[in-house]
Amino acid sequence: MPLRGRTNFPDEQCFFVTTTCYHWYHLLATEACRQIIGNSINFLNKKYDSAILGYVIMPNHIHLIIYFKKTNQLSNWMRDLKKFTAVLIRQEIEKSGNLLLLEKLCLRPEGRTYSQRGRYLKCGKIVLTTSI
DSSP states (O other), X not given: OOOTTGGGOTTOOEEEEEEEEGGGOOTTOSHHHHHHHHHHHHHHHHHTTEEEXXXXXXSSEEEEEEEESSSOOHHHHHHHHHHHHHHHXXXXXXXXXXXXXXXXXXXXXXXXXSEETTEEOOOBOOOEEEEO
């Protein structure tokens, strides 16, 4: 994940962050996916001793104002948010049966499909990008 200038502020404690879904797909449009994001944020705030001062969850991106009470852990916080939520959101999309969306998100050799003999192939990740 590119740091995009985050290393320029090692002693800062408050950040405005925008993170977007891969190709701006509307992956966060359902209540279940928004709940995944909310639960993950709550967990990470405890883990990294941080607080969310404000946030907006849109269908294809998130805005956050994150405050770190002790040390700047922004890179770790964002890495964990993306890694954990990507898996859970993919599972939520699988449960919904939206094979078209799964095909768009799936990186695989040409000619392969996401569904084979009624079973899902674990072949893709939901990619979130970040900017500050």
